Amino acid sequence: MKLHKTATWAEIHAQPDIWADWATTLADQARDMRAWIADRGIDTVWLTGAGTSDFIGGIVSDGPSTLRLENRASTDIVACPQDVLRAGGEILVVQFGRSGNSSESIGVIDLLDAHRPDIDRLHITCNAQSALATRPAPGPGELRILNLPAATHDAAFAMTSSFTTMLLSALVCLSGFDPEKIHVLAAQARQLITALSSTVEQPPERAVFLGSGALKSVARESALKVLELTAGQTTTQWDSPMGYRHGPKAAVNDRSHVYVLIHPDPHTARYDNDVAAEIRQQFPKVPVTTIGPGADVPLTGVGDARADAVLYVLLAQIRAAQWSAHLGLNVDDPFLGQNLSRVVSGVTLYDWQP
Numbered sequence: 001m002k003l004h005k006t007a008t009w010a011e012i013h014a015q016p017d018i019w020a021d022w023a024t025t026l027a028d029q030a031r032d033m034r035a036w037i038a039d040r041g042i043d044t045v046w047l048t049g050a051g052t053s054d055f056i057g058g059i060v061s062d063g064p065s066t067l068r069l070e071n072r073a074s075t076d077i078v079a080c081p082q083d084v085l086r087a088g089g090e091i092l093v094v095q096f097g098r099s100g101n102s103s104e105s106i107g108v109i110d111l112l113d114a115h116r117p118d119i120d121r122l123h124i125t126c127n128a129q130s131a132l133a134t135r136p137a138p139g140p141g142e143l144r145i146l147n148l149p150a151a152t153h154d155a156a157f158a159m160t161s162s163f164t165t166m167l168l169s170a171l172v173c174l175s176g177f178d179p180e181k182i183h184v185l186a187a188q189a190r191q192l193i194t195a196l197s198s199t200v201e202q203p204p205e206r207a208v209f210l211g212s213g214a215l216k217s218v219a220r221e222s223a224l225k226v227l228e229l230t231a232g233q234t235t236t237q238w239d240s241p242m243g244y245r246h247g248p249k250a251a252v253n254d255r256s257h258v259y260v261l262i263h264p265d266p267h268t269a270r271y272d273n274d275v276a277a278e279i280r281q282q283f284p285k286v287p288v289t290t291i292g293p294g295a296d297v298p299l300t301g302v303g304d305a306r307a308d309a310v311l312y313v314l315l316a317q318i319r320a321a322q323w324s325a326h327l328g329l330n331v332d333d334p335f336l337g338q339n340l341s342r343v344v345s346g347v348t349l350y351d352w353q354p
Contacts, residue, residue, distance in 0.1 A: 003325040007332050008156040008229070012317045013193055015161045016186035018151050019168060019310070027179040029146060030172040033122065036144060037174075040120050042067065042092045045174060046084070048074045049096035050104040052159040052224060056096050056167045058217030063306045065175045078107035081352045085115050094122045094170065098154060098162040100130025103347035111352060113138055122146065124169055126153040126162045146173065156332040158229055160317050163221065164310040171306055181302045189311055192299055196318045203234050203323035204287075205255035210241045210275065212268050214305040215261040215312060222259070222316030229320035231334040233327055241275035254285045261312050262292025264303050269293065291315050 003009050045067050047057025057071035074095065077084055093112065097105045100123070109131065112119055121143045123132040128147045137143035152165045168185075171177040207226050211219035216239070223236035239248050241260060252258065260276040263269050269292065280288045291297040291312060301308030324331045 003321060003331060006156065006321070006325075007154070008158055008160065008321050008324075009331070011154050011156055011160045012314070012321060013197075014151060015164055015310070015314075016189040016193070018149060018161050018165055019182050019189070020186040022149055022165060022169075023179045023182040026169055026172055026182075030169070030179065033144060033146065033173045034176070036142075037067075037092060040092070040142065041090045042120065044068045044070065044087075044089050045092045045094055046070050046072045046077075047094050047096070047170070048072050048077060048108060050074045050102055052163050052221055053096040053098065053166070055217045055221045055224075056163065056170060057094075058220070059167060059214045059306050059309050060170045060174060062214040062217065063175065063304070067174065069174065074102075074104035074108045077111065078104050078349065081111050081115070082354065085111060085352075085354070090120075091116075092120045092122060094124065094174070095132055096166050096170070097123070097125045097130065097132045098127065098152075098159055098166075100125035100127040100132035103349065105130075105132055107347075107349045109135060110349065112141070115352065115354065117141055120144075122173070124148070124166050124173075126150075126166070157334060158225060158317075158320070164313065167310060168307065175306070177304065177307055181307065184302055185307060185310055188299060188301065189314060192297075192311060192314055193318065196297070196315060200322055201257070201319060203230060203326055204257040206235050206237070206251065206253065206257070207319075208237045208239075208244075208252065208256060208258040209261070209316065210239055210244055210259070210272070211261035211312070212240050212242070212263045212272055213265075214309060215263055216240045218309045218312045219259075219261060221313055222261075225313075225316045225320040226323065229324040229329070229331065229334055230327060231324075231329055234323060241272045244275060245278075249279070252279065252283055252286060254283075256283075256286050258283075258286060258288045259315065260288065260290045260295075262290050262295045264293055264301050264305055264308055289315075 209219035
């Protein structure tokens with residue numbers, strides 16, 4: 001399969017234009033969303049999704065906000081409702097979903113309908129025909145829908161534009177991130193995609209992604225992209241740079257490649273750079289690539305790690321697609337419809353009896 005003819009490659013490259021085209025509409029809708037949230041007296045927001053959609057919550061919640069932002073995977077809510085659904089306060093559940101039809105998305109809706117209909121909901125989805133977009137809430141909790149552009153409903157197996165556009169949308173709606181800065185990110189992304197696409201690396205046996213703060217969830221998403229698109233032929237790790245010293249570094253061998261995401265905050269960046277230097281010294285045969293301000297792969301961003309996440313993740317998206325093609329896999333469906341599928345469905349959902 002020729003990489004440049006795949007949906008995955010096209011969807012990675014389409015991201016900057018999608019963000020820029022969406023920015024104005026997003027600004028208007030986000031203004032209404034913030035007014036609604038204030039009117040409802042919300043003090044706590046649960047950011048929920050499964051897999052890549054869950055990592056959005058990990059990024060958005062790791063930064064300043066007037067709201068208490070809590071990252072709660074839908075897989076955890078469905079499996080352990082007793083841990084969360086008894087919570088008090090004025091809660092908003094924000095669900096992220098590319099398809100909007102995964103078993104866990106349905107499971108969270110079912111649990112809220114049955115046990116916490118008082119909780120308000122905001123669904124951010126790439127599929128306007130999905131359960132997240134069309135299924136009404138019974139009340140008294142209110143429901144709002146943010147339907148993203150149809151182009152974000154990735155046709156390929158891997159989530160790319162869906163992840164980055166849902167992330168930017170959540171930041172604008174929940175943290176007051178200036179939507180005009182999306183144009184700055186889009187311009188930088190175009191340059192970064194061109195630069196990364198013009199170079200090719202051989203797939204390593206192991207790929208490690210390290211990031212601090214909000215970039216830790218970007219490292220997690222980066223590791224997942226590589227693991228998915230190489231069908232596990234490149235095994236991956238993710239962690240914080242400082243946390244990696246505490247045992248997980250044992251996985252590094254001479255067939256590894258370590259990527260360190262250098263945080264835009266200069267204080268944090270010193271720790272990131274120290275770990276990169278340490279791994280280079282301890283494992284001289286292991287390539288270590290840094291990405292960020294002043295790094296091997298330089299990027300400037302806008303100085304907010306949560307928003308700059310959409311730039312950092314491009315490295316893993318592009319390398320994962322390149323490595324998938326190099327390994328002779330179907331980049332748009334590495335598992336050929338077996339074992340892993342584009343939408344997780346068919347999961348048995350059990351009634352909860354509190």
